[in-house]
Amino acid sequence: MTTVPTITLNSGHAIPQLGFGVFLVPPAEAEEAVSTSLEVGYRHIDTAAIYGNEEGVGAAIAKSGIPRDELFVTTKLWNDRQAGEAPHDAIRESLEKLGLDYVDLYLTHWPTPEKDTYSNAWQKLIEIRDAGLARSIGVSNHLPEHLDRLVKDTGEVPAVDQIELHPALQQRDVLEWGAANGMHIESWGPLGQGKYPLFENPAVVAAAEAHGVTPAQAVIRWHLDRGFIVFPKSTHRERMEQNFDVFGFELTADEIAAIDALDAGDGSGRVGAHPLELN
Numbered sequence: 001m002t003t004v005p006t007i008t009l010n011s012g013h014a015i016p017q018l019g020f021g022v023f024l025v026p027p028a029e030a031e032e033a034v035s036t037s038l039e040v041g042y043r044h045i046d047t048a049a050i051y052g053n054e055e056g057v058g059a060a061i062a063k064s065g066i067p068r069d070e071l072f073v074t075t076k077l078w079n080d081r082q083a084g085e086a087p088h089d090a091i092r093e094s095l096e097k098l099g100l101d102y103v104d105l106y107l108t109h110w111p112t113p114e115k116d117t118y119s120n121a122w123q124k125l126i127e128i129r130d131a132g133l134a135r136s137i138g139v140s141n142h143l144p145e146h147l148d149r150l151v152k153d154t155g156e157v158p159a160v161d162q163i164e165l166h167p168a169l170q171q172r173d174v175l176e177w178g179a180a181n182g183m184h185i186e187s188w189g190p191l192g193q194g195k196y197p198l199f200e201n202p203a204v205v206a207a208a209e210a211h212g213v214t215p216a217q218a219v220i221r222w223h224l225d226r227g228f229i230v231f232p233k234s235t236h237r238e239r240m241e242q243n244f245d246v247f248g249f250e251l252t253a254d255e256i257a258a259i260d261a262l263d264a265g266d267g268s269g270r271v272g273a274h275p276l277e278l279n
């Protein structure tokens with residue numbers, strides 16, 4: 001059985017560096033997809049209330065018989081529940097759907113800065129963690145200005161920021177903030193969501209050929225070698241297996257540098273929403 005390396009978060013809890021994401025996995029298919037991923041060996045599942053598939057994730061976990069402490073489950077607070085006491089209701093609903101007593105990681109999904117409720121949401125996540133309903137807490141899609149505000153308001157640094165991160169969009173300002181403050185980075189859309197020809201890029205193809213792996217495996221390995229936490233999505237068993245089979249090789253410093261150099265630098269590599277524009 002493959003042992004996935006873990007990263008210790010600022011909570012003291014360890015997260016498997018490679019997991020399985022279920023964005024856009026329809027509710028009816030989530031149970032089967034997560035069951036397959038658990039058979040393949042994944043033990044870290046990344047879902048969110050807005051994905052609408054927490055029940056399927058929970059059903060797969062329950063059926064698997066895998067001890068709770070061998071699993072790492074992340075879910076996220078949706079944007080319309082950041083105000084007032086709503087986060088407390090939201091986590092209880094998520095736990096009910098997941099069939100769990102606690103999640104390993106609970107994240108606020110987007111800062112939605114115009115609403116100006118993300119700092120309140122962060123304070124509620126601290127309470128949720130202190131109440132034992134989440135082992136670790138963090139954020140998603142937060143820019144340095146949002147992270148600064150959270151620390152100013154609460155003194156607490158998120159365990160992770162889950163951001164869009166793939167070779168064409170490397171968000172170096174967020175990476176630097178994380179490195180300076182002991183916050184780890186989770187890469188969402190790690191394969192660029194298939195929205196640009198990443199797998200045909202010469203730097204990616206060269207790294208893949210040098211190690212006898214696929215371009216997708218080379219890119220996942222780049223995330224791991226850069227120290228990011230990553231959870232590519234696929235509903236096909238073969239791809240789930242391929243994406244999990246990334247521990248038999250490491251990229252060289254030159255191969256990593258060649259992929260690092262693919263960052264568009266000006267944010268134009270973004271394939272998803274901009275955090276300042278999603279409100």
Ligand code: NAD
Pocket residue numbers: 020021022023024046047109140141162163187188189190191192193194216217231232233234239242243272
């Ligand atoms: P991804 O970059 O993982 O791309 C997924 C797509 O890549 C699949 O649909 C498939 O078409 C393709 N793919 C997967 N494995 C492949 C392989 N081996 N070979 C060729 N193609 C392959 O994008 P994602 O699903 O958006 O991101 C991963 C996870 O990140 C999500 O499932 C979710 O958990 C999380 N996420 C979070 C946010 C957020 O706002 N916090 C947003 C999007 C995704």
